[in-house]
Amino acid sequence: MSKWLYAIVAVIVIAAITFAVYYLSFSKPAEKVLRVGTSPDFPPFEFINESNGEIVGIDIDLIKAIANKLGYKVQIVSMDFDGLIPALEQGQVDVVISGMTITEERAKRVDFSIPYWKADQAIIVVKGSSYRPSSIEDLAGHAVGVQSGTTAEELLDEYVSKGLSINVKKYSSYTLAVQDLLNGRVDAVVVDSPVAKALAKKYNVEVTATIQTGEEYGIAVKKGNKDLLDQINKALNEILNSSEWDAIVSKYTG
Ligand code: GLN
Numbered sequence: 001m002s003k004w005l006y007a008i009v010a011v012i013v014i015a016a017i018t019f020a021v022y023y024l025s026f027s028k029p030a031e032k033v034l035r036v037g038t039s040p041d042f043p044p045f046e047f048i049n050e051s052n053g054e055i056v057g058i059d060i061d062l063i064k065a066i067a068n069k070l071g072y073k074v075q076i077v078s079m080d081f082d083g084l085i086p087a088l089e090q091g092q093v094d095v096v097i098s099g100m101t102i103t104e105e106r107a108k109r110v111d112f113s114i115p116y117w118k119a120d121q122a123i124i125v126v127k128g129s130s131y132r133p134s135s136i137e138d139l140a141g142h143a144v145g146v147q148s149g150t151t152a153e154e155l156l157d158e159y160v161s162k163g164l165s166i167n168v169k170k171y172s173s174y175t176l177a178v179q180d181l182l183n184g185r186v187d188a189v190v191v192d193s194p195v196a197k198a199l200a201k202k203y204n205v206e207v208t209a210t211i212q213t214g215e216e217y218g219i220a221v222k223k224g225n226k227d228l229l230d231q232i233n234k235a236l237n238e239i240l241n242s243s244e245w246d247a248i249v250s251k252y253t254g
Helices: 002-027 057-071 081-089 151-161 175-181 193-202 224-241 244-254
Strands: 033-038 047-051 054-056 073-078 111-113 117-126 141-145 167-171 188-192 207-216 221-222
Touching: 002 244, 033 057, 033 081, 033 141, 047 207, 054 057, 057 073, 057 224, 081 111, 081 221, 117 151, 117 193, 141 151, 141 175, 141 221, 151 167, 151 188, 151 207, 167 175, 175 188, 188 193, 188 207, 193 207, 221 224, 224 244
Parallel strands: 033 073, 141 167, 141 188
Antiparallel strands: 047 054, 111 221, 117 188, 117 207
16 A cells, blocks of 8 residues: 555655646746847948957947847857848847838838938048049049949949949948958048048048938838837937947947
């Protein structure tokens, strides 16, 4: 009798322990991960810290602050700028933050947050160059670098289609465009004004012109992902009105 009792108790105890272990392992809340697409060639917004290879910048700190408020861990997914919207559409990333201008064309494919930055376009040349373009028209007859898929590319293409003879060279990243500028393979690069300013601090280049385009940067989510967009807008609005934002901006522009 007692032998059977021991056996039954043993089975119950083992079953209870097994159940408890399984229950605990499955009920542990999985850490929510926000997959963030970015093209890290755009200082001060996203760039690679050369001393440790880490992707850093205003956009990176901003999306981390937003994710922190929403209870997400951030996973940065690095890719070329022109691959960012397709990656959102295909569900490879949850958000895109990459100094991306809110445009009507793009807003047909993705949804944008409230704006968080204003920018224009700028022309940069090698520092001290005798060629000093002060307008897009001045780029006629010259090789000019841009990053594919950007508003700068669009701007130059527009002038070319109207008959201005700019030799537009398209690069997969602004890093490569600037390298070719420094190597003398292009005479100028057109890039967003805040980035031009940062590049002039980092490389032997200077700004010769600003073209007023009145662009605004937004964070993009997959078309129709209203739930995530609402959460992002709420967190973004709070951060933009806090001292945390000033601290992030001055960390990278100060
Ligand atoms: N703001 C520009 C655009 O949206 C450039 C962005 C970038 O090169 N990262 O096209």
